[in-house]
Amino acid sequence: MERLRQDDPARIGDFVTLARLDADGSRGVPERRYLARSADGGRTVLVCLPPAGGDPARWAAEAQQAARLTQPGFWPVVECGGTSAFPWYASPYRPALPLPAVLAAHGGPLPEPLVRMLGGTLAEALASAHVLGIVHGGVCPAGVLLTACGPFLGCFGAMRATAVAGASATPATWLDTGCLAPELAAGAPVDRAGDVYALGAVLAYAATGHTVPERQEIPAGLRDIVTACRSRDADRRPEPARVLAELLPGAAYGALAGSTEPVSLPGRVVAALSRQSAEVLAAALPTQER
Known part of the structure; x- marks a missing residue:
């Protein structure tokens, strides 16, 4: 998993962030994406935020539309939340x-x-x-x-x-x-x-x-x-x-x-998926706010 930076949010809605999905310095990523867990430890999700400098309202409107879609092969959006200035959406976690x-x-x-x-x-x-x-x-x-x-x-x-x-x-x-x-x-x-x-x-x-x-x-x-x-x-x-x-x-x-x-996937890709899954399962919620 990719380490959180000091400027990453510690919490997004009811979720506590565990790690970033994308490597530090990744280019061409149109959202900020985090692996996160509910505060009670019961749910692990991929939670997404609009990109820095983007239009939160337009991004939130697209997230709401995505939540209504059931097209096969589209990453599911099951929960939208936040405010007009800080919207987010969440999807059930699966190794990805x-x-x-x-x-x-x-x-x-x-x-x-x-x-x-x-x-x-x-x-x-x-x-x-x-x-x-x-x-x-x-x-x-x-x-x-x-x-x-x-x-x-x-x-x-x-x-x-x-x-x-x-x-x-x-x-x-x-x-x-x-x-x-x-x-x-x-x-x-x-x-x-x-x-x-x-x-x-x-x-x-x-x-x-x-x-x-x-x-x-x-x-x-x-x-x-x-x-x-x-x-x-x-x-x-x-x-x-x-x-x-x-x-x-x-x-x-x-x-x-x-x-x-x-x-069928190459062995090193399977290993990377397995490693992410193991690290997410083993990740502990912070004991105090960062």
Whole structure:
């Protein structure tokens, strides 16, 4: 687990913070995320706050919307609280690593079969949302949380909450990740095509370890579909269902996102998930306020 800093909150609502989910100095993280436990010790959660310098009201509105969603593959939001100046939301804890931490644990880019599973599952989640007119608007490497049962999309609406109004106002979060589609940088609203562009950026990062790799850096088997997702022309980007079909030919639609069955992960990633789980279980609540 990542140590708390002196400026981190000791309490968020009814929860006592135990550690930060994201490593110190992590870039491209659109929320402040903490592993926390209820004061009575009965509940362990992942609790999230808006980013420093962000608009708390816009962020809280997206969190409320996320709490109403039941889409498979979306990280669940079960409780929202706080004030207009200090909103938060909480999700039940399960061992999970943000995608940058997955690459760090693995020691570099992920193997192609894992990238295909990751991308196919995320594409299926987006497809199930897009058919209902729901745009995620927060797809980025840090927003992908990998569990023993596969990836989930967190940070719902994070891009909308930053109120992108043009390149000069684009938050560093999205520039750092390469997930901001050109039309969004020019001020267009976040839409389904923007989700697909961001998905392509996530896959490119998972396969290369770079946020904006050159085409030739992407493994040959993934190059065409990743390049199509990252097309500068929004109309030329594939629908998520096609991304799923390209990455996992023959996969049964509806069998991936939100699965409760374990998936095959590299040993060092499994070890990192297990280590986090053990440290959270062993963490004691502070005996006094920090």
